[in-house]
Amino acid sequence: MLSRFIRRAPENFLNREQIQAVRAGRRGFLAGAVAAAASAMAADRSMAQGVQDDPAIMNLPPHSKGLGQPVAARPYGLPSEWEANLQRRQSPGLTRVPQSSVSFAPLQGLFGIITPSGLHFERHHQGWWDVDPSKHRLMVNGSDERMLKRPMVFGMDDLMRLPSVSRMYFIECGANTGMEWGNVAVPTVQYTHGMLSCSEFTGVPLRTLLEMCGADFKRAKFVLAEGADGSGMTRTIPMSMVLDGQVLVAWGQNGEMLRPENGYPLRLVVPGVQGVSWVKYLRRIELGDMPYATKDESIHYVDLLPDGTHRQYTSIQEVKSVITSPSGGQVLLDRGFHTVTGLAWSGRGKIRRVDVSVDGGRNWKAARLEGPVLSKCLTRFNSDFVWDGKPAFFQSRAIDETGQIQPSYGELRKVRASRSIYHNNAIQSWALMENGEVSNVQLS
Amino acid sequence: MSSCLKLTLACGAALLMGGALAAGPADKFPQVGRSATGAEVRAWDIDVRPDFKGLPKGQGSVRQGEVVWEAQCASCHGSFGESSDIFTPITGGTSAEDIRTGRVDSLLPGANQPQRTTLMKLATLSTLWDYINRAMPWNAPKSLSADEVYAVTAYILHLGNIVPAEFTLSDANVRETQARLPNRQGMSTAHALWPGPELGGQARPDVQGSACVRDCKKEVVVKSFLPDYARNAHGQLAEQSRLVGASRGADTSRPPVESLMPKPVSALDQREKAAPEKIASKAPASTAGAAAVMPLLQKNACIACHGMDSRIVGPSFREIAGKYKGRTDAVNYLSGKIKAGGQGVWGAIPMPPQALSEAESGRLAQWLVKDF
Numbered sequence: 001m002l003s004r005f006i007r008r009a010p011e012n013f014l015n016r017e018q019i020q021a022v023r024a025g026r027r028g029f030l031a032g033a034v035a036a037a038a039s040a041m042a043a044d045r046s047m048a049q050g051v052q053d054d055p056a057i058m059n060l061p062p063h064s065k066g067l068g069q070p071v072a073a074r075p076y077g078l079p080s081e082w083e084a085n086l087q088r089r090q091s092p093g094l095t096r097v098p099q100s101s102v103s104f105a106p107l108q109g110l111f112g113i114i115t116p117s118g119l120h121f122e123r124h125h126q127g128w129w130d131v132d133p134s135k136h137r138l139m140v141n142g143s144d145e146r147m148l149k150r151p152m153v154f155g156m157d158d159l160m161r162l163p164s165v166s167r168m169y170f171i172e173c174g175a176n177t178g179m180e181w182g183n184v185a186v187p188t189v190q191y192t193h194g195m196l197s198c199s200e201f202t203g204v205p206l207r208t209l210l211e212m213c214g215a216d217f218k219r220a221k222f223v224l225a226e227g228a229d230g231s232g233m234t235r236t237i238p239m240s241m242v243l244d245g246q247v248l249v250a251w252g253q254n255g256e257m258l259r260p261e262n263g264y265p266l267r268l269v270v271p272g273v274q275g276v277s278w279v280k281y282l283r284r285i286e287l288g289d290m291p292y293a294t295k296d297e298s299i300h301y302v303d304l305l306p307d308g309t310h311r312q313y314t315s316i317q318e319v320k321s322v323i324t325s326p327s328g329g330q331v332l333l334d335r336g337f338h339t340v341t342g343l344a345w346s347g348r349g350k351i352r353r354v355d356v357s358v359d360g361g362r363n364w365k366a367a368r369l370e371g372p373v374l375s376k377c378l379t380r381f382n383s384d385f386v387w388d389g390k391p392a393f394f395q396s397r398a399i400d401e402t403g404q405i406q407p408s409y410g411e412l413r414k415v416r417a418s419r420s421i422y423h424n425n426a427i428q429s430w431a432l433m434e435n436g437e438v439s440n441v442q443l444s
Numbered sequence: 445m446s447s448c449l450k451l452t453l454a455c456g457a458a459l460l461m462g463g464a465l466a467a468g469p470a471d472k473f474p475q476v477g478r479s480a481t482g483a484e485v486r487a488w489d490i491d492v493r494p495d496f497k498g499l500p501k502g503q504g505s506v507r508q509g510e511v512v513w514e515a516q517c518a519s520c521h522g523s524f525g526e527s528s529d530i531f532t533p534i535t536g537g538t539s540a541e542d543i544r545t546g547r548v549d550s551l552l553p554g555a556n557q558p559q560r561t562t563l564m565k566l567a568t569l570s571t572l573w574d575y576i577n578r579a580m581p582w583n584a585p586k587s588l589s590a591d592e593v594y595a596v597t598a599y600i601l602h603l604g605n606i607v608p609a610e611f612t613l614s615d616a617n618v619r620e621t622q623a624r625l626p627n628r629q630g631m632s633t634a635h636a637l638w639p640g641p642e643l644g645g646q647a648r649p650d651v652q653g654s655a656c657v658r659d660c661k662k663e664v665v666v667k668s669f670l671p672d673y674a675r676n677a678h679g680q681l682a683e684q685s686r687l688v689g690a691s692r693g694a695d696t697s698r699p700p701v702e703s704l705m706p707k708p709v710s711a712l713d714q715r716e717k718a719a720p721e722k723i724a725s726k727a728p729a730s731t732a733g734a735a736a737v738m739p740l741l742q743k744n745a746c747i748a749c750h751g752m753d754s755r756i757v758g759p760s761f762r763e764i765a766g767k768y769k770g771r772t773d774a775v776n777y778l779s780g781k782i783k784a785g786g787q788g789v790w791g792a793i794p795m796p797p798q799a800l801s802e803a804e805s806g807r808l809a810q811w812l813v814k815d816f
Contacts, residue, residue, distance in 0.1 A: 085683050085693070092677060097531075098742045109686045126579060141485050143497060151480040158477045183668040187678050187696070212473060221642050224491060230585040232578035234491060240640030273639065284488050291643065293494045293568040295575035302565065302631070308551040309630055310565060314637035318649065328670075329681040330691035338690055347639075355657070360664030364657045393664060397653065405653030415651045417553065423637065427653070431666065437694050444665035 099127035104194025107324045113378040115197035126230035133265035143288035149214025162204040168377045170198040170345045172317045174274030177424040188329035193322045198378040201269045202252025205245045220287035228283035234294040235277040271376040272347030273315045303420040317347035320425035321398035328440035340383040346400035353399045356383040360393030392432040492574040503614035504595025506602040516581045525603040534562040535603040538626035546629035563604040567631045569622040733815035759790045765816030778809035
């Protein structure tokens, strides 16, 4: 099966070391290659015979010999222009209308656990707006007059006076990895897992606002959150999460205000729950005694099971992980040492352990969890890998603090088949081929 | 003097403490927020629940709905709710038997139903009414009257053979209509994906992986991989990865063998490759023109209905240009048509009027006439 898609390099083709030597211009390539092959000192390239001096060292570049840019040349800083390849992108053919679409975060190039705000994934249901914050209002009311003592209105001036908290959480679209339920469909981790981001959010616990309104928490069992955009996005929010202070009415993201694409000036933060519930441009909160069966919890974001029923109000993003490098669409530059790095997360709490396999799941090794390891937040993991030039199959498997273990595709489909669209948390596999190219595969 | 001051301070402190002790949560943050007026709550509290709480009084007939539908809905959703290839179909896939049982048979595996339609999934009539009321039509949400929403809802139900052609939906008969929805018994909350006990779901998650560490399987078989034709379907991956580090993006403009090695890493070469404007400048002139107006085309959702070279709901831009570019008043004519909309020139599906400025519609008309 493997040989079906791994093609060997043609005869007389330069081997990868030789090409690299030419490319890097760092040594007389044949002499260097021969020396490297012959000598035990090959591992230390600086000592290999025939190494030419590196022009990047020998010829001083302009930035070492001239005057650079002044301060505040760009009052709002921008990434280096060398980083222009890392952009959020649409998946061609996934949607036809850009106002009701998705752009994916370039996970293949991100470090640590925080998503730069400009690369945060986007999902809009009826286009995004840059809302004037001085005219934005949040109303809190009840489905009947006894749900709370008084309905209230808050402006941004009011909300931002209240005691705020700042917390780091991941946000993942319920449909993340949805294209892969049945088979491999997209090439890179940006498209398989890029409806995932993680930020530090700043806001006031929703519970505080409900208390200010004199909410009757005995009767109010559900919260409706409603957006001010054209879609008037509405979702039913679990009261248990509001009561324990997890749900935030947030205006801050990574130290600045929310970006317009992420709901400026106000959005709901519902940790561990799928992104559609984090209502953007939040304009209204209603307390009620039954769930609301809104469009995005009846027609969409419902999970079709093999018996023909749809699961409704599926909210939690279950334990999941993915290797972001090496990952699909990348080409490793060389054999030898590599770091296998990736992200793990669980909507049920903290990540306890991540295992990495390089042989398609036959054997597993615990990865290093890089701190901080926070509840309902991305966790970065790393694992060492020395590539000998042979094919490898990378997988990662996360286990959360509740003991939930990320399932294989076989384990997931056995229960939910493959028509759910939403909540695909299966183990991702990447195949590394002899030519260095990595591609998206699903394994037995 | 000093004792008087002390007394004042002490009194003040006592008052403050007394105030704090008496305060409930509602008084903890004085002067923050205010009471909403009744009119304000009525203006924004538009949601309709499954028990129809929030549903305004009113009525609308299937025939009235058809009129609204053809004018404001059909351009995206098709005359019969079958929808263009952009939007999910609203109707189809339900039967008289489903109306009897409340379960949609075509949701079962192997039912040979290409797409799940709205009516196949709809379990609560309130959902349809509420969503049309709050979010439709797509480019002018919240513009329909309550009676129009009743009428459009009735028309959709009629397209699904749930109500007859002479039916009028109203607040008085929504419950008996609800009882005819094909998938009214099709929803389940028996799962562990809702945080909290409110829905009476299950405590135990339904899927659990394995923590096996050694010799977990005998062989590894590749069950699914990206077909060769899809290699470049997401664009040139070499331009979607960082230019330094342990790897490069694969050159997907060529088959895998030729991309044995990534492109030269020389910074200047890569810089040229990475600069999007340079790539655009190599493109043919007409594509560059399209790129210039693309933000306008996207903002106004023109490309939802018109392809560059293919018909979607309306004619392709190339067809439009071909038909009119010979006219001396082509720019003025097209600019006016873009703003006013129309029906009949290219078929029965109307193009709704578009909210562009004169300058914007003029730019698009110019582009149509000059660039094709």
